[in-house]
Amino acid sequence: MLSFNWPWLFLALPLPLFVYFLIPAKQTMQSQVFAPSLMMLAEQRQIGAQKPSIVLYILMALAWFCLVTAAARPVYVGEPKPIIETDRNMMLAVDISGSMSEEDMAVRGRLINRLQAVKVVLTDFIAKRKGDRLGLILFGSKAYIQTPLTFDLQTLEQLLNESAIGLAGKQTAIGDAIGLGVKRLQSLPESNRVLIFLTDGQNTSGEIDPIQAAKLAQQAGVKIYTIGIGADELVVQGFFGPRRVNPSRDLDEKTLTEVADLTGGQYFRARNLEELNQIYSFLDDLEAIESDKQVIRPEKSLFHYVLAFALGLATVIFMIQQRWLNKLIDITSPNKEKARV
Template sequence: MLSFAYPWVLALIALPLLANARKRPAPAVEAPVLPTGHWLSDLPGVSRSGSRNSLLKQLLLLLIWILLVTALARPQYVGEQVQLPVTGRDLLLAVDISPSMDEQDMVVQGRSINRLQAVKRVLHDFIERRQGDRLGLLLFGTEPYIQAPLTFDLNTVRTLLDESGIGMAGRATAIGDAIGLAIKRLRDRPQQQRVVILLTDGANTAGEIPPDKAAEIAKAAGVRIYTIGIGAESMIQRGLLGSRRVNPSRDLDEGLLTRMAQQTGGQYFRARSLPELEQIYQSIDQLEPIELEGKRYRPVTELYVWPAGLAVLIWLAWQLGRALILARANGARREEADNG
């Protein structure tokens, strides 16, 4: 529906009418309309269309005034009531980007890709389904850092994840420091909403905070940690002396990841392939939804630019018309002077 933010401003429309009503009207002398070229038309004060021009000017000024006052009243179109989806969760994704994530043991459509590429593919859909949640992105290697703070802007989180690269945070894996930074970011949020999803393919090899101590601090702070260990358990490695079967996940510390998850009330998942990783995120997608009363709002479209713009266009057209008439009159005078 159409409404005005400041409807009382519309009372100003009557000001010009009140001002004209208070003026004492001067005695009007009706003059005949003179034909073009009449000898009286050149006398000072005599105009063939003066009264008509004056009336047109007053009407244009009144119209411009009405349009400007209408714009000042801020006309708005108020749409139908919309309910925002709210689940009330703050999810912080902690992704390992150490060099071991470059291991190409994930397969998609018959083609091998590295672990970080697999994580990005799966997280795209996961992020897309986070409507109503605030999502953050933490990347870690030797050092952890916040790539995207907690936000409802899911497109930005997805873009920043795509821009992350192997080795950007160093060549080691500081799991404990990553959890410590995550706790720092989540500690001011409501206790029922603090969730960390940690994804790594190795063991803790760097950092100042031991992972078990970080898990203890997380439990005290009410932060739940869901851990994911990524990496195939078997793959064929080709060399100069032939092929051999190796375990590319031999450095994965599953015991540590399991303890951290259990201690904080979370869960440990093992992703040996891309389909398993997809299934894990589908499971996490359903974890602990906290349904809150949805916020309602009515979308408002501001319309004041239309009357304001129309007033400006009318004023410019009027000034342009006056300039053309004056230019034509000056040209006619010069032509008469030249002929005379």
């Protein structure tokens, strides 16, 4: 629908009529008196015949109408669109220690390492979190805030995809990563504070014990969902032929389960890409996005189109007037030459 920000400006439309009828015409006095002649009378008749046409007055009226309309700031108001708002704060903690380079995840029959599998699944998970504020923690021997809590999911996804194994060290500081996530979440207004914690090992570095960090999270009202990633069995080629090994032998499931239970969360086990994908789908349903409560109506400003049309009409009017004046000059110039003679 069409709307105007300042519709009261349309009261200025009859202004030219008021000026024309209410302000008296200025009387001009000639300082010299010229003797009339037949030639001067003929000149006056020719000038009187060259009056502006009704078309010129219509163009002037239309140009004035367009100027007033542009000043009233016309806008096109579109269809209502929902605003997704949840006030949910969620931190993603991703292990990038040296063990995440283990290639025990398969995609289309091709083995990829654990971090690549996490990136594949998290990309889709992040895209579904519209309306939530997400942050990203990367940890190895140390824990770092890669992205603070933000609504800019595209930037967060890009920084996740740019992360590399070993960037934060080769060891695993589970307690420090949990503590950092709690610190970022506890200072915010109380709402659904969630930390999704993914690792493939056990706590081998850092200053905080994972259980102590979980108790701090419990006090701060932070719910932690822990995910242990890594296959249970992998066939490798040895000197005496193929043999089966457990690539997740260092995974501390007991600690991860206790951390989740203390904070009211849940522990998940991801042995392959399909299970990892199912876990994040489950989390998406468990921490579901709230229904839309507000709508907006987008507005598109139109005044510049109307103003451009008014300027175009003004140009046409100027050209018509110039042509009319040129005709007057052409008519009067020979008579003036004769009068001087």
